[in-house]
Amino acid sequence: MSKITIITPCYFNELNIPVYAQRMIENESTFPEGVTFEYVLVDDGSKDNTWAELEKFHASYPHKVKIIKLVRNFGSTNAVYSALPYATGDCIAIISADLQDPPAIIAKMYSHWQNGYKLVLANRTNREESFVQKLMANITHGMVRKWGLSNLPAGGFDLNLFDKEVRDVIVTMDDKNSFFPYLLIWLGYEYVSIPYVRQKRELGKSTYTLTKKIKVFVDSFVAFSFxxxxxxxxxxxxxxxxxxxxxxxxxxxxxxxxxxxxxxxxxxxxxxxxxxxxxxxxxxxxxxxxxxxxxxxxxxxxxxxxxxx
Structure with missing residues (x-):
């Protein structure tokens, strides 16, 4: 059977890590028997107790958990880049630590990977967020989809799963000032998408500020559109x-x-x-x-x- 690596960038997630650890371990039972798991979590320069909580997760499951600490905050895309060299799975999934994207979808994504897809996405059909947040996200994604990457799935996505072949390509690219989900689409691999509703954040406060949203928007246009x-x-x-x-x-x-x-x-x-x-x-x-x-x-x-x- 196969091995799956689950990568999670973490930034001010001290409240989320214990819940994340429990949910991810419980979620292993939704996969076919024999699948092995590897978790690579990256502390992206947090100033709270995120690293301490990651150490507890590592201590509980040292055979399957790897943790990385960056010297400062480099952004979620670069945090994912830092984890890719440590990912040894046959396929790799990216999920956020706040669990707004339900882990149960990963098993469905894994089944599509078994059927030959090198890239599987979970695209948002709706978001349990405020009207302003949904409006900004839809405008940004819609503009990139119209004038940058026409093959983007409607609604946007963060949760994704891809083959180790895709990982190797991304590592050798060493791309800069990009947005990781859009980079996956730019590569051109045929993909399948699974619709879902992005859930409301239950613990902690989002650090995805307006400034970071603007940077992602500008980076997306500059990186993928003329x-x-x-x-x-x-x-x-x-x-x-x-x-x-x-x-x-x-x-x-x-x-x-x-x-x-x-x-x-x-x-x-x-x-x-x-x-x-x-x-x-x-x-x-x-x-x-x-x-x-x-x-x-x-x-x-x-x-x-x-x-x-």
Missing amino acids: FPIRLISVLGLLLGSFSLILIVVVVISKIMGGVPITGWSSMMAVILFVSSFQMIGLGIIGEYVWRGLESSRKRPNYIVDKVKQ
Whole structure:
């Protein structure tokens, strides 16, 4: 039978880890007999007692639990990257420590992997969250799906399972400033998705702040879409066409003896409009240039402080 590795990034999850440990061990009974398990949990620079709780989980199941501590917070995607080299399973699942994604789905995902799929996703059909949270998530995912990765499943996903072959490809890529779930889709493997409802968080407080959400949104566009750059070109052509038409109107008006379009207010309006477009364009280009600079520096995506395996 096969071995499955379950990777979980942790950030300020001291309340969640004991519940997570119990639920995951109980969930093993939903798999076919003979399947072996490996858990790789990463403390992504937490400042609470997350690491202490991970040590307790490791002490209880030293034969199947590996824990990694990063020197600081590098983000959930980089936390997953840090765990992949330690994953020795035939397939790997990624699940969050807050258990908003039900662990019971992993067994269904595993059965699809047994049938030959190298990538299996659990896509959200709904979320037990506030209207604002759902609206922001749907807008972000919808825009990336429309202008970046058209083969994304509707509703988005976090919980996923993939073959060790996919893991090897990701490790060798050493991708930077990306979003791990979208990277899986970008690879191009045929996948199957399982619909589910994302549950409300029961313990602890989410650290997925507005700033982090914006970063994920920008990273997703820059990493997987050329739409912002193309948009600048289109707007530039439209603005240039508008300026040319305005020049023709002014010249014709002057020739015909009419009153030319002049005046301080209209002049300032045009200047401010063009200047704002230039600043926005430079900002978008800067996002691409910055990520190219980050990649060229060859800095590591994460730095490991300690490992227990």
